[in-house]
Amino acid sequence: EEQLVQSGAEVKKPGESLKISCKGSEYSFTHYWIGWVRQMPGRGLEWMGTIYPRDSDTRYSPSFQGQVTISVDKSMNTAYLQWSSLKASDTAIYYCARGNYQMPRCFDYWGQGTLVTVSS
Amino acid sequence: SYELTQPPSVSVSPGQTASITCSGDALAKQYTFWYQQKPGQAPVVVIYKDTERPSGIPARFSGSSSGTTVTLTISGVQAEDEADYYCQSADTTDTYGVFGGGTKLTVL
Numbered sequence: 689e690e691q692l693v694q695s696g697a698e699v700k701k702p703g704e705s706l707k708i709s710c711k712g713s714e715y716s717f718t719h720y721w722i723g724w725v726r727q728m729p730g731r732g733l734e735w736m737g738t739i740y741p742r743d744s745d746t747r748y749s750p751s752f753q754g755q756v757t758i759s760v761d762k763s764m765n766t767a768y769l770q771w772s773s774l775k776a777s778d779t780a781i782y783y784c785a786r787g788n789y790q791m792p793r794c795f796d797y798w799g800q801g802t803l804v805t806v807s808s
Numbered sequence: 809s810y811e812l813t814q815p816p817s818v819s820v821s822p823g824q825t826a827s828i829t830c831s832g833d834a835l836a837k838q839y840t841f842w843y844q845q846k847p848g849q850a851p852v853v854v855i856y857k858d859t860e861r862p863s864g865i866p867a868r869f870s871g872s873s874s875g876t877t878v879t880l881t882i883s884g885v886q887a888e889d890e891a892d893y894y895c896q897s898a899d900t901t902d903t904y905g906v907f908g909g910g911t912k913l914t915v916l
Contacts, residue, residue, distance in 0.1 A: 793905035
């Protein structure tokens, strides 16, 4: 069955950089968009952005444009979400998810989530 | 930016029908997906492309669409259906996605 496995929890200080990962398996990785979703503590889901592994075409929500960078290594079947300078407000669970083939901005399979804690 | 609107909460007794609405200007042109999220778990899709149900999702879950409003209906609600439910779609240019604010379903 299709699977997305994310990297483990992170604890960072404000101002530090971070890159978390999402590895896809049991499907043709380059044929499906991979998206990232933020869930702050006790809050709802927020769509951040998405990338097409075949050509690295990337789209961002206006709310996250310039705040994060999404990238991919298709040789490793892995997508990434990175920050250059974390803030306390980046504390959240981050999910990766596979875009639906016919509706790529929506998701059919989800990773287990990566908890990122930013605290001094 | 584009927004989808859901009621914050819905409460029903076991065996009753729960309806959760989601409204947005682009919903007449874009499909909607619905996700169920239980505490401490990743979201799971329960309805995709407005009305389709993935394999493994009980038949009591259904979706409908009318103009700029879509509805998730859970018939014969069970205690295990208590969760947060999110609608999701895309903007009219299909550049980015957007989630509704989420609806907490309480089974009384």
